[in-house]
Amino acid sequence: xxxxxxxxxxxxxxxxxxxxxxxxxxxxxxxxxxxxxxxxxxxxxxxxxxxxxxxxxxxxxxxxxxxxxxxxxxxxxxxxxxxxxxxxxxxxxxxxxxxxxxxxxxxxxxxxxxxxxxxxxxxxxxxxxxxxxxxxxxxxxxxxxxxxxxxxxxxxxxxxxxxxxxxxxxxxxxxxxxxxxxxxxxxxxxxxxxxxxxxxxxxxxxxxxxxxxxxxxxxxxxxxxxxxxxxxxxxxxxxxxxxxxxxxxxxxxxxxxxxxxxxxxxxxxxxxxxxxxxxxxxxxxxxxxxxxxxxxxxxxxxxx
Amino acid sequence: xxxxxxxxxxxxxxxxxxxxxxxxxxxxxxxxxxxxxxxxxxxxxxxxxxxxxxxxxxxxxxxxxxxxxxxxxxxxxxxxxxxxxxxxxxxxxxxxxxxxxxxxxxxxxxxxxxxxxxxxxxxxxxxxxxxxxxxxxxxxxxxxxxxxxxxxxxxxxxxxxxxxxxxxxxxxxxxxxxxxxxxxxxxxxxxxxxxxxxxxxxxxxxxxxxxxxxxxxxxxxxxxxxxxxxxxxxxxxxxxxxxxxxxxxxxxxxxxxxxxxxxxxxxxxxxxxxxxxxxxx
Numbered sequence: 062x063x064x065x066x067x068x069x070x071x072x073x074x075x076x077x078x079x080x081x082x083x084x085x086x087x088x089x090x091x092x093x094x095x096x097x098x099x100x101x102x103x104x105x106x107x108x109x110x111x112x113x114x115x116x117x118x119x120x121x122x123x124x125x126x127x128x129x130x131x132x133x134x135x136x137x138x139x140x141x142x143x144x145x146x147x148x149x150x151x152x153x154x155x156x157x158x159x160x161x162x163x164x165x166x167x168x169x170x171x172x173x174x175x176x177x178x179x180x181x182x183x184x185x186x187x188x189x190x191x192x193x194x195x196x197x198x199x200x201x202x203x204x205x206x207x208x209x210x211x212x213x214x215x216x217x218x219x220x221x222x223x224x225x226x227x228x229x230x231x232x233x234x235x236x237x238x239x240x241x242x243x244x245x246x247x248x249x250x251x252x253x254x255x256x257x258x259x260x261x262x263x264x265x266x267x268x269x270x271x272x273x274x275x276x277x278x279x280x281x282x283x284x285x286x287x288x289x290x291x292x293x294x295x296x297x298x299x300x301x302x303x304x305x306x307x308x309x310x311x312x313x314x315x316x317x318x319x320x321x322x323x324x325x326x327x328x329x330x331x332x333x334x335x336x337x338x339x340x341x342x343x344x345x346x347x348x349x350x351x352x353x354x355x356x357x358x359x360x361x362x363x364x365x
Numbered sequence: 366x367x368x369x370x371x372x373x374x375x376x377x378x379x380x381x382x383x384x385x386x387x388x389x390x391x392x393x394x395x396x397x398x399x400x401x402x403x404x405x406x407x408x409x410x411x412x413x414x415x416x417x418x419x420x421x422x423x424x425x426x427x428x429x430x431x432x433x434x435x436x437x438x439x440x441x442x443x444x445x446x447x448x449x450x451x452x453x454x455x456x457x458x459x460x461x462x463x464x465x466x467x468x469x470x471x472x473x474x475x476x477x478x479x480x481x482x483x484x485x486x487x488x489x490x491x492x493x494x495x496x497x498x499x500x501x502x503x504x505x506x507x508x509x510x511x512x513x514x515x516x517x518x519x520x521x522x523x524x525x526x527x528x529x530x531x532x533x534x535x536x537x538x539x540x541x542x543x544x545x546x547x548x549x550x551x552x553x554x555x556x557x558x559x560x561x562x563x564x565x566x567x568x569x570x571x572x573x574x575x576x577x578x579x580x581x582x583x584x585x586x587x588x589x590x591x592x593x594x595x596x597x598x599x600x601x602x603x604x605x606x607x608x609x610x611x612x613x614x615x616x617x618x619x620x621x622x623x624x625x626x627x628x629x630x631x632x633x634x635x636x637x638x639x640x641x642x643x644x645x646x
Contacts, residue, residue: 112470115645136472146463148375150382159378162371163471207467 063090065215065246066111068122073106073115080106082270084120088263090214093237093247095261097254097354103270104250105143108217111248112140125215136165139208143219143250145200149192153184153203156192157210164211171210178206182232197224205233209240216240219250234260258350266357274357278350285323285345286352289316292339301336305329320345368473372481373488376455380489385451389493396443397500400436401508407432408509429511430601436501437513437599441523441592444494445554448527449534452486453547456538456641465646476638483535483634490527494520515598522595522623526588529630530554536637539644553586561589568616576616583618587626590618 064087071084081103088094098104109115111122113130127134147156154175161171179185182202192200201224208216218237222230230253237247237260251257257264258278265275287306291298294311302309305328306320320326326345333340380386412425456479459465469475498520505511513519530550537546560582567576583590597617 109646114466114469116643132472132474134472135470138470140467140470142463142466144463145467147467148379148382148464150379155378159371159375160467160471163368163468163473165367165472204467 064088064123065090065092066094066122066124066248068111068120070120071107071110071117071122072119073103073110074118079270081110081117084110084122084267084270084272086265086272086275088246088248090246091241091244092263093241093249093261095257095264096248096250096267097252097257097264098267099252099358102267104267105219107267108219108248108250112138112217136211137214139211139213139216141201141204141208141216141218141221143223145204145224147192147200147204147207152189152191153179153195154188156203157206160207161210166211174210174212178209181209181236182206198226198229201225202229202232205236209236212243213245215246215248217248217250220252221249222251222253222256230256254350254354264350266354268358284348285320285326286348287318287320287326287329288342288344288346289318289333289340290314290342291316291333292341294338298336298338301332302329305332319348368477369481369484372468372473372478373485376482376485377488379455380451380485386489389447389489390496393443393493393497393500396439396497397504400439400501401504404432404436404504405508412509427601429505429509433501433505433511433513434596434600436505437498437519437523437596440494440497440501441526441595443497444490444523444527445530445588447493448490448531449547449550449554451489452482452531452534453538453550454543455482455486456535457541457543457546458538460538460646461542469646475642479535479539479638479641483532483637486531486535487528490531491524494524494527498523513599514601519595519599522591522598525626525630526591526595529588529591529626529633532630532633532637536633536640539637539640554588556582557586557589560586561593564616565593579616583622584625587618587622587629590622591626594618594623 066086066088068087069085071081072079073081084103084107096104096107106115110117110129111124113135117129122129124131125134125137148159151159157175157178158171161167161175166174176185179188182205184199184203184206187195187199192203195203201221205218205221208218218233222233225233234256237249240247241262247260249257249261261278263275263277265272267273294316299309299311299316302316302318305325306318309316309318311317320329323345326343330340330343408429411428456465459468468478502513502516505513533553534546534550537549541549560579562579563575564579564583567573567579594617
């Protein structure tokens, strides 16, 4: 797989504060990558280093095959910042035209692209109004259109739905899915886990400036949490259950473990019956991203 | 090059969109109307209605020149204000608000963004000076048939003064907040202003120390020296010799000072490009 982002040991220190400790990750072409973590974990600084907005204190990285901060590579990149503020004396259409020209676009091709995007983000009727009069959600949508002007190969979205109502969120979700269908890659900063769950192929969890876990969500779909209520449980039985899965533990009269495929469930049931154990309950559930998030962040993490 | 012009165009749009151009135009026209009316009545009263001897003619001519220089002095001050205030918020404000983020992530060098803004503001500054100083020159020519000597050279020096201050204001914005930037540039302007007066006073009183303090102040900030040079080249000899008017030039700034002002301006621009290219945004 071609990599659109590869970074090794990127670190950013502001004075005495370590904003990003160690950013080591890869994003493949055509992948929608979710970068998850609580507020203040270093998500935005990480994205800014990849975009060349902030110079890393240490480490190295490549984006679209070019070193960080390369000017030419930005022609194939799009970016919607978290705190989107734009030139509010411009109308929506003028705003897109200026940003298109900064991408080196022009003429009829740019005009066509602008109309297409205005329609896509549902702002055609407001296109000739000044951005001063736009609502937060409208600004976020025109900002999203701005990030797509150049048909980018890689789009960075920093909390792209923070100002949007449910309809707006649905729009962003659909656009992300369209981008993937067109073969573009998306790097998405978010803490809205339910959204990430439906759009992302792969996620990384970041905690206090470090990537603490990176995984494909398809992989995660195979991870099943199992809860058992059994008669006469002993240490030997718990040891035996370990052959079907991991993290076997007993609490409140229940036995819990994690198995990686559904096929393990009937095998486990047969084995338990063969051991002469009574089964009162066998429940299996896919873990939600939220449960996983809380597990990865640990109990010491406080709301950011 | 295209990217610089695009940013310059965006800057012109900003000046228009933020009603800076409109305010400058309306108040500029008001200024010229007041000046024109005042000049007309003074001219009628002193020069047309009271003809006199050859000596008196020479005095009248000096008086006319004084009025013209007074007008240009006011224009110079207004242009200084424009030069500092127009760009004072352009980088600092865009950085603070976050507007800069979608600009610097385009395939555009950061230096081009600074150069484009510089160019946009410079065009407006030059137009403003042309309108205001040109208006004064036109008024005195139409009303009194008075020709200011060396007007192109004088206006070029005034424009260089404005360019210097404008460049400093852009440079400050790469690091300082809008307010701190304004305080810094006007502080430097004040230093140059008082330095210019000290230099003149030093020469008139034959006090070398005072004069040297003035020269050092002009080296730290050569803006006032440029105005003095402009004022010197545009005045007839008679008025130049009248001591201690706001436009009297007892000590004429040297060509070395002019060269220093050019180097200073270019240096400030290069430093602005470098600072902005290197900083985290």
